[in-house]
Amino acid sequence: MEQNYKIENITKNSTNLEVDWSDGKKSKFNYLWLRDNCPTAHDKDSRHRMFNILKVSKDINPKKFSLNNDGKLQIEWSEGDHVSYYDQKWLRDNCYTIKNNLEYKSPYKLWDNSLQDHLKSVEIDHDEIVNSDEGLIKWLELLHHTGIAIVKNAPTDENSGFKVLNRISHTRETFFKTPFEVINIPKPNNSAYTAHALRNHMDLPWFENPPGYQFLHCLINSAEGGNSSAIDAFKVASYLRENEKEIFDTLVEIPFKFKDTDYTQEAHRHFHAPSITLTKDGDFNDVRFSVATMDVLDCSPEVMEKAYKAHHRFGNLLHDPKYQINFRLEPGDIFSFNNRRVLHGRTEFNPNSGHRHLQGYYMDRDEIIGRLKYLKSY
Template identity: 80%
Template sequence: MQSISKLEKNSTYLKVVWSDGEESKFNYLWLRDNCPTAHDKDSRHRMFNILEVSQNINPKKYNVSSDGKLEIEWSEGDHTSYYDPKWLRENCYTIKNKKKYISPYKLWDSSLEKNLETIQIEHDEIINSEAGLIKWLELLHYTGIAIVKNAPVEKNSGLKVLNRISHTRETFFKTPFEVINIPKPNNSAYTAHALRNHMDLPWFENPPGYQFLHCLVNSAKGGDSSAVDAFAVADYLRNNEKDIFDILVNTPLKFRDKDYTQEAIRSVHGTAISLTKDGDYNDIRYSIATLDALDCHPDQMDSVYKAHHRFGNLLHDPKFQINFRLEPGDIFSFNNRRLLHGRTEFDPNSGHRHLQGYYMDRDEIIGRLKYLKQN
């Protein structure tokens, strides 16, 4: 563990020189806000109110205590703080912001189709072992796709394995939603038609993070599945067609729920590609079926439509897309805000096709994985 070897007071921050030569700049307001006494010991919520001190707060006295802690007597509030050097080093934003960001995502293209076994996992392995659950969560988080094999084929039986992660997210489609061919459908998923690669529910402000399609029966002719890693497509554009990439990142498209059974109008503007604070891929929001009439500025409309057109074609390009057939007992699991999914047309007179669908928020997958990996 690194220790503090030198301290230097500046106008807005305290400079800490570490025993390995690294330097940290700790802002005074940040330090006061993160005093160990600021948090309730049980709930761990911050109880200290930073608004109760002035913006000019600074150390009246500061030193390294006999047990190696940073000790600060503040200019206001008759308060002294003691900071563990291990905590300071782990939370040092100076060092964090110097590090090169490395994306956790494993991008893929059509070559994955020849290696589908790398994204498959046995249902019982997840049910019976923490290692199996971690493997599934890692596939979902890093690769964005997993196919659970040999799950039961009874109705609602997907809930048992999903609850190994967390609770599902309820929508007006109910849980689970039934992907079958029905008369007078309120969604194209409930037909025998082909479905272009799409995300579900792009007209929600916060579309579900993950989707799980549990195949119960698939005896009809047709109805093969497709998937594309839209992060990989976005990355291709970023590296090869930056002008189109920038339009898709910066210009919101308009999506609308067109479900005639709903007594609500759900409409959202969202960019086709959104990025994280580190410039990594955060979300893809794309569905030709539920794109509303765009309302971009007249000077932008031509370039926006051409970017939308180019992106859409790449999202169906054979070099990026994989194709596979779901078997009874398969649970097609994927990041709904990264991976677009579709299917070929099927003949409802040739056999039955029945999937049950579930949604889960992305926080549940990532949060559960972090928890399991820390133990």
């Protein structure tokens, strides 16, 4: 794409070079920032920064600066006997002045129970993902933007989920092993391994960093009951932010406590975290919610009443039919979702009426987003 702007004027003050662009935009470039990001600062192979900004003084500044014959910003520094050359396009692409003046646009497409009538929109065929990057990108975009996708027509052999998951990246191992077997077993160490109904929840909220995505691969589902539910917790949180600000602020500010009560484990795991966390842009980062694994709360007595009222309100909205979708997994389906956004549950099933066997996998959120960015950039 042709560059339709150029630097027209540069002025120097005590801390920044101020740049006027031909399209009317203005930039400020801090001296330490410029020196830290000199094109020679990185190793050409590893691309890691080798220059140590800690070795210059905080008073470093351009002794001389100009646009050279190649149109690059040339800076002779006041110390270190060094000259830097900055491409104008690089400066514009990385201009934090302009970026911080842009309106933030969330990547998330929030949804409620109206998705029930459009489930086909979040379905994708297994072979489309395996055989083409276009199919893989479609799956990754559903996972990143909508938070949910159902892969159809996958093989139903045990451990066969690895083939399609490895199109993204490596899975995340936990003490449940990979894959973990979602079946009804005697003396279960997790309620998922029973025939009981499961309230909408996230997995492993008592981890400091719960798995970003979960994949439930249906191998057999011939039992009566055991239908799945899902809810976009970001959509519920958005409603609270817009309509019940005190509840929302409480869920953002007060840490709740979650605990691993697995009797098979010799490690004790627990973690305090707010029910809702936000990014630097005020967007949703994650929702941490699970009635089953919430520990005895130990917040200040002055806020305990407020904490429980907010938890009560949030939890009931997270099971409200106007936000929740319901569906039945068929053999060959892989229910894939953002574990830190989309809560999942199931109805009770009758183990005497048939067999229900899912295999579960986890993957970190970085792998989904990183793979998507890579595929869309080459």
